[in-house]
């Protein structure tokens with residue numbers, strides 16, 4: 001059914017294009033873009049996401065290094081590693097997989113990344129540029145969502161009401177900003193919001209990014225709305241599921257993204273795009 005927006009299909013198109021560009025660099029005998037992923041500890045989810053990023057970057061022909069550390073590594077040791085990568089001319093992108101262990105101050109670590117190599121778009125310098133509408137690296141998941149909206153012809157959001165569920169730094173806040181930059185009227189709802197469903201049921205676009213399995217039900221959604229599901233949860237049956245009760249919403253929506261095969265693969269494709277872009281900017285300097 002074409003109301004289901006398959007992120008994996010759009011992501012593949014993006015990756016095919018990146019591969020063409022990297023093949024070209026190879027042919028010219030150039031240095032290849034290099035992504036370094038830092039993984040601390042052995043969280044099962046993080047390990048699987050990092051494996052996905054490794055596989056995808058290799059598939060398009062990039063250099064990839066995944067650095068793995070015990071969760072006993074200190075904050076200063078981690079920052080030391082990042083500083084070395086900042087000065088390594090053969091490194092274009094640095095990604096620190098989140099969440100980090102509790103004894104590490106995540107913001108201090110993210111601030112230590114050279115903003116030119118910040119392929120996650122999490123450095124406050126880049127977040128600030130996004131906020132004021134300057135061209136800059138965009139966080140991968142929000143960027144991937146905007147790309148999906150573009151694909152279904154939702155690139156001008158003038159007059160549209162968008163409701164974001166969740167206010168994380170990596171999805172909720174930045175996606176709200178990007179929607180605003182496209183002229184949507186944006187509402188952010190979260191755990192302290194009363195009657196979330198009253199707000200969502202007026203929305204033309206709902207972005208669910210809270211991490212609560214199947215939270216969003218059919219009666220939360222206006223007839224003909226677009227529903228983007230950012231959740232990655234394990235359901236009661238152990239299967240991967242989103243923040244949206246897909247089966248309950250499908251009859252109401254104009255478009256909906258599935259989980260898996262929705263936003264997740266887009267996140268990885270945007271990471272590769274950001275890495276190639278960081279490479280090009282650095283080569284041009």
Ligand SMILES: Nc1nc(=O)c2c([nH]1)NC[C@@H]1CN(c3ccc(C(=O)N[C@@H](CCC(=O)O)C(=O)O)cc3)C=[N+]21
Nearest residue numbers: 049052096097098099120140232260261262264265267
């Ligand atoms: N610094 C940082 N950057 C991130 O981008 C980041 C992070 N930390 N921490 C965790 C979240 C989560 N995330 C996902 C990426 C791909 C899929 C993905 O490809 N999912 C597949 C299925 C994978 C499976 O089957 O397990 C899908 O939805 O089809 C999901 C989730 C990136 N994150």
